Amino acid sequence: MQQLIVRGAPQEYECRVGAWQGLEDHLLKRKLSNVLILHGKKSWEAAKPYFPSLTTITCRFEYYGGDCTDDKTAFFAQLIQREQIDGIVAVGGGKVADLGKATANQAHVPICILPTLAATCAAYTPLSVIYFEDGSMDRYDVFNQANALVLIEPEVILHSPVELMVAGIGDTLAKWYEAEPIIAQLAIKPIEVQVAEFAAKKCRDVLLADSSDALLAMENKTLIPAFLNVLETNILLAGMVGGFGDDFGRTSGAHSLHDALTILPGSHVHLHGNKVAYCILVQLVIENKLTEIEQLFPFYQRLNLPISLKAMDLHLTDEEYQRVAERASLPGETIHLLKETITPDVIVTAMKKLEELTIKEATLL
Numbered sequence: 001m002q003q004l005i006v007r008g009a010p011q012e013y014e015c016r017v018g019a020w021q022g023l024e025d026h027l028l029k030r031k032l033s034n035v036l037i038l039h040g041k042k043s044w045e046a047a048k049p050y051f052p053s054l055t056t057i058t059c060r061f062e063y064y065g066g067d068c069t070d071d072k073t074a075f076f077a078q079l080i081q082r083e084q085i086d087g088i089v090a091v092g093g094g095k096v097a098d099l100g101k102a103t104a105n106q107a108h109v110p111i112c113i114l115p116t117l118a119a120t121c122a123a124y125t126p127l128s129v130i131y132f133e134d135g136s137m138d139r140y141d142v143f144n145q146a147n148a149l150v151l152i153e154p155e156v157i158l159h160s161p162v163e164l165m166v167a168g169i170g171d172t173l174a175k176w177y178e179a180e181p182i183i184a185q186l187a188i189k190p191i192e193v194q195v196a197e198f199a200a201k202k203c204r205d206v207l208l209a210d211s212s213d214a215l216l217a218m219e220n221k222t223l224i225p226a227f228l229n230v231l232e233t234n235i236l237l238a239g240m241v242g243g244f245g246d247d248f249g250r251t252s253g254a255h256s257l258h259d260a261l262t263i264l265p266g267s268h269v270h271l272h273g274n275k276v277a278y279c280i281l282v283q284l285v286i287e288n289k290l291t292e293i294e295q296l297f298p299f300y301q302r303l304n305l306p307i308s309l310k311a312m313d314l315h316l317t318d319e320e321y322q323r324v325a326e327r328a329s330l331p332g333e334t335i336h337l338l339k340e341t342i343t344p345d346v347i348v349t350a351m352k353k354l355e356e357l358t359i360k361e362a363t364l365l
Contacts, residue, residue: 002247003246004190004192004193004245004246004247004248005246006192006243006244006246007125007126007142007144007146007242007243007246008240008243008244009124009146009239009240009243010113010124010126010146010147010148010149010150011146011147011148011149012026012148012149012150013124013149013150013152013236014150014151014152015152015154015228015231015232015235015236016152016154017153017154017155017223018153019151019152019153020050020051020052020114020151020153020156021052022151023052023054023089023112023114023151024052024054024055024056024057026112026149026151027054027057027087027089027112028056028057030087030110030148030149031086032057032086032087032110033056033057033058033086034057034058034060034083034084034085034086034087035054035057035058035059035060035085035086035087035088035089035112036059036060036062036076036079036080036083036085036087036088036089037059037060037061037062037089037091038062038064038076038088038089038090038091038092038096038099038100038103039061039062039063039064039090039091039092039096040063040064040091040092040093040095040096040116041063043091043092043093043096043116043117044063044091044092046116046156046159046160047091047092047114047116047156050153050155050156051091051114060079060083060085062076062079064076064090064092064095064096064099064100065099066095067095067099067131067133067135068095068098068099068102068128068129068130068131069130069131069132069133070130070138071133072099073099073102073103073106073130074106076099076103076107077103077106077107080103080107080109081107085107085109086109087109087110087111087112087148088100088103088104088107088109088110088111088112089112089113089114090111090112090113090114091114091116092115092116092117093115093116093117093119093120093122093164094117094119094120094122094123094129094272095122095129097113097115097122097123098122098127098128098129098130099128100113101113101122101126101127101128101143101147102128102130102141104145105128105141105143105145110145110148110149111147111148112147112148112149112150112151113147113149113150113151114150114151114152114153115150115152115157115235116156116157116160117157117160117164117165117168118157118160118164118165118168118230118231118234118235119164119165119167119168119171119234119271119272119273120168120171120234120238120272120273121171121172121234121235121236121238121239121242123147123150123152123235123239124147124150124235124236124238124239124240124243125147125239125242125243126142126143126144126145126146126147127140127141127142127143127242128140128141128143135262135265135268136262136263137259137262150235152231152232152235154223154227154228154231155223157231158217158218158221158222158223158227159218159221160218162215162218162219163271164271165214165215165218165230165234166215166273166274166303166304166305167271167272167273167274167277168234168273169207169211169230169234169273169277169303169305170271170273170274170276170277170280170303170305171234171238171272171273171276171277172203172207172233172234172237172238172273173203173204173207173277173280174251174254174255174276174277174279174280175199175200175203175204175237175238175241175249176200176201176203176204177204177254177280177283177284178250178251178252178253178254178255178280178283178334179196179197179200179241179245179248179249179250179252180197180200180201181252181253181287181337181338181339182247182248182249182252182337182338183196183197183245183248183249184339185339186248192244192245192246193244193245193248193249195240195244195245196240196241196242196243196244196245196248196249197245197249199237199238199240199241199244199249200241200245200249202233202237203233203237203238203241206229206230206233206237207230207233208299210226210227210229210230210233211230211299211302211303212302212303213226213227214226214227214229214230214231215303247334247337250334251334252283252334252335252337252338253279253282253283253286253287253334253335253337253338254276254279254280254282254283255276255279255334256328256329256333256334256335257279257282257283257324257328257335257347258272258275258276258279259327259328259333260324260325260327260328261275261279261324263323263324263327264314264316264320264323264324266313266314267312267314270306270312274305274306274312275306275312277300277305277306278305278306278307278308278309278311278312280296281293281296281307281354282347282350282351282354283335283338283350284296285350285351285353285354285357286338286340286342286346286347286350287338287340290357293354293357307354307358308354308355308358308359309351309355310355310358311358316351321348321351321352322344322348324347324351325344325345325347325348325351326344328344328347329342329343329344329346329347335347
């Protein structure tokens, strides 16, 4: 059996109304006195009313630049060294968190994350998705240092765009559909993998049960248990799947397919989680789990998650299908963790079959 390393949780994690107000105390306990506040643009405007005054700590506020790349990581790592900064506070969405983590790893300083969205588990996990300058995905780097602190203010996320929560639901739903076929191939499941499997199944069950009420709560701006359940499923539970399962719980088909889609410039207008949600269905076609697809269709329709390329206004030529399929099936891609033999032809056939299935589905609605 391949190596399995548990990276189960951040050093400290809080999710409660008013959690951000404890930031200064957390920083002081860590003996951090000169911090870089890395933030987004729109997310920072949403965060500012909740962001605490840090009266005894020197803060340098910097816009993160819009993406997580090697060049930006190097730029901020050099800034930290030059200004003798001793910690990073990343405030924003997944790419802000990822850039903060990559920079912290390179500069050897702790990272504290205050997420403004529940669109990914980036705030929880000790890894960063690194992109090329053209916006296509390069790789993900896993770090051997846990995130020092995660503080979640539910009110910030309650007031975040509903469509970003929907994308988070799509991304988190993949935890079960990607982990289950890997784990099912194991003759013996170590305890760590059993924890990952439990968390993955819990992700699916909570999202199918509570997502509609959670989104309604966001529209009504009311904190209810269903909203908190979905928020923490997207961040904490989702992070636990890969944290405990390592390669047995991180990604398989859907994310390989998603990453391949990023080579198409037209895909960049669509949120990560929406594309992942579509790619879950392609993976299920590859696995010949058509009944599962039929069961998911109503859920996708309620949340307006895309069930096809057509739903994302992506009309691929045969050449583009082939390019995506070849990228998704490169040696070393996690899609090969599925038990099926994966070739570009298998992927193209599955993508086209899903388009046919969704046309039929549309005629029934």
